[in-house]
Amino acid sequence: MPRSRLTLGAVIVGVPLVLALLGPLFVGEPGPRAASFTLGGGGHWLGTDFIGRDVWRQVLLGGRSVVLVALAATALAYVVALPLGLIAALTHRTWLEELLMRPLDVLLAVPSLLMILLVASVFSPGAAGLALLVALVNIPDAARIVRAAAAEAASRPAVEALRMQGESWWRMAVGYVGRSVGRTLAADAGVRLTGVLYLVSTAAFLGVGVAPDAADWAVMVDRNRTGLFVQPWAVVVPALLIVALTMGGNLLFDAVLEKRNRT
Amino acid sequence: MRGLRSWVARRLLLGVAQTAAVVLLVFVLTEALPGDAAVALAGDQPDPERIAAIREAMDLDRPAHERLADWAAGLLHGDFGTSLASGRPVSTYIADGFGPTLLLAALTVALLVPVGVGLGVLAARHEGRLADRIVSSMTLGVYAVPEFAFGVLLITVFALRLGWLPPTAVGYGTDLLAHPAALVLPVLVLLSRPVCSLARLVRAGMIDALASPYVAQARRYGIPGARIRYAHALPNAITPAAQQLARTIDWLLCGVIVVEALYVIPGLGTVLMNAVAERDVPVVQGLAVVFAVTTVVLNLGADLVAHRFAPRAGVAA
Numbered sequence A: 001m002p003r004s005r006l007t008l009g010a011v012i013v014g015v016p017l018v019l020a021l022l023g024p025l026f027v028g029e030p031g032p033r034a035a036s037f038t039l040g041g042g043g044h045w046l047g048t049d050f051i052g053r054d055v056w057r058q059v060l061l062g063g064r065s066v067v068l069v070a071l072a073a074t075a076l077a078y079v080v081a082l083p084l085g086l087i088a089a090l091t092h093r094t095w096l097e098e099l100l101m102r103p104l105d106v107l108l109a110v111p112s113l114l115m116i117l118l119v120a121s122v123f124s125p126g127a128a129g130l131a132l133l134v135a136l137v138n139i140p141d142a143a144r145i146v147r148a149a150a151a152e153a154a155s156r157p158a159v160e161a162l163r164m165q166g167e168s169w170w171r172m173a174v175g176y177v178g179r180s181v182g183r184t185l186a187a188d189a190g191v192r193l194t195g196v197l198y199l200v201s202t203a204a205f206l207g208v209g210v211a212p213d214a215a216d217w218a219v220m221v222d223r224n225r226t227g228l229f230v231q232p233w234a235v236v237v238p239a240l241l242i243v244a245l246t247m248g249g250n251l252l253f254d255a256v257l258e259k260r261n262r263t
Numbered sequence B: 001m002r003g004l005r006s007w008v009a010r011r012l013l014l015g016v017a018q019t020a021a022v023v024l025l026v027f028v029l030t031e032a033l034p035g036d037a038a039v040a041l042a043g044d045q046p047d048p049e050r051i052a053a054i055r056e057a058m059d060l061d062r063p064a065h066e067r068l069a070d071w072a073a074g075l076l077h078g079d080f081g082t083s084l085a086s087g088r089p090v091s092t093y094i095a096d097g098f099g100p101t102l103l104l105a106a107l108t109v110a111l112l113v114p115v116g117v118g119l120g121v122l123a124a125r126h127e128g129r130l131a132d133r134i135v136s137s138m139t140l141g142v143y144a145v146p147e148f149a150f151g152v153l154l155i156t157v158f159a160l161r162l163g164w165l166p167p168t169a170v171g172y173g174t175d176l177l178a179h180p181a182a183l184v185l186p187v188l189v190l191l192s193r194p195v196c197s198l199a200r201l202v203r204a205g206m207i208d209a210l211a212s213p214y215v216a217q218a219r220r221y222g223i224p225g226a227r228i229r230y231a232h233a234l235p236n237a238i239t240p241a242a243q244q245l246a247r248t249i250d251w252l253l254c255g256v257i258v259v260e261a262l263y264v265i266p267g268l269g270t271v272l273m274n275a276v277a278e279r280d281v282p283v284v285q286g287l288a289v290v291f292a293v294t295t296v297v298l299n300l301g302a303d304l305v306a307h308r309f310a311p312r313a314g315v316a317a
Helices: A002-026 A055-090 A094-108 A112-120 A127-154 A157-164 A169-205 A217-227 A233-262 B002-031 B037-042 B048-057 B064-076 B090-125 B130-142 B147-161 B180-210 B213-220 B225-263 B268-278 B281-309
Strands: none
Touching (some): A055 A094, A055 A127, A094 A127, A112 A127, A112 B225, A112 B281, A169 A217, A169 A233, A169 B147, A169 B225, A217 B147, A233 B130, B002 B064, B002 B281, B090 B225, B090 B281, B130 B180, B147 B180, B147 B225, B213 B225, B225 B268
């Protein structure tokens, strides 16, 4: 059963992923603008979008930003959360732990999309800004998970033995505790990546971090909605690709996790 | 009993701290900008007149801590300030958008609990068999799908191809209850993610609970299966789910913003998005406070309920 789900997830996620990463290599020069919202014909396989661009070309170009921003945001969240959680778990000074973790409890209380919109109302973040924002709202939760896993590992007899042997703090923190946290993190990373994909694409749909005419699947869904009844392909194709990306990703990560837990 | 009371007191204190911090955070994120806030807010048309008007309206000449104190004191009295764009009080914006959003949220939560728990119990009863496999795969797959993509596909199928439901709520105004057909798709989309997460948690909890010694003992006594499931196993299974409901509230608030944009429903989410687009900071601040405080209060409620069901489980704080 997990095996079949593994294959299913890999197939579902494979199509949008390949399109997103390799698509930009196969686009030609932009053709002349045609009329907006035409169905097929005239060399436009999937018709044209709201300003008369070729939909297939936009589809090929539009996945890269979604996938890359999501990957960057996930990596960035861990880069901050990992040292934060490790220090909070390994320090013997209670005040330091409270100082590091309590502010995160407060941040956890704010709905993530709201935080992104708040910042977007003042700045106009680009793609890098969006990655930074999404990473920021993911730090509290990730740091808590790191801390919990590290605290468990730090209370093992092995750490006690290392300490009695007079090993350095660095060796204990990175060499032993950090390595045991790795397993938990690998499990968390998949879940977090799908959550981040959700946030990145939803923010782009709401117009945060993207140009209004950007080649981005989420932006395509938003901007071409007005022509849904005339030219459904410009909306349905990118929407299906986003659904496949998130749905397949989740099935795949879950199957991988189940397989690892079994062995 | 003393332990319980002190736990409730600590949890309430955390709630108060979170509320205060959220108010501070909203202010800092939107007003304590590096450089001149008035210039940043004027955005695309930075003519001196407009900048001066913004500076005047937001009292930007005064130090930030004084403005924060004034604003926070106003919030306590229910005074949210006035809009930069229209000059109307922010509270009228909130009052206008409140009805549709509350209706959407109430309908969703009212359906969420029975559907989520029902699916979870169904899957747990048939663990490993066909019904479980269908429910598990479906909830796992739909769980991560963004509302806007799911919603736009539903519009394509049910409004465009089949013509059963209206594609958006355009033209119905705020009186949505008179047009129930326009509510079907928005509520369905809002339900999609929370139902999946709730059903998965209830399933996991129920499988554990049904395998426990007390259920085996109850079976030996000959207590009917339905009673064992719903009166004995479910309350234990639902504890982790009640805590997860707090997370769900976060999703629901995000979902409401997206769904209102997608189906053109004139609720709080639409008001917020319009204010963000117009850089109408007082309106954004007011709505952010309303959304964030709602989250804090509902989180608090969920923790208290979880604590009531299973006092031995140490809930956060």
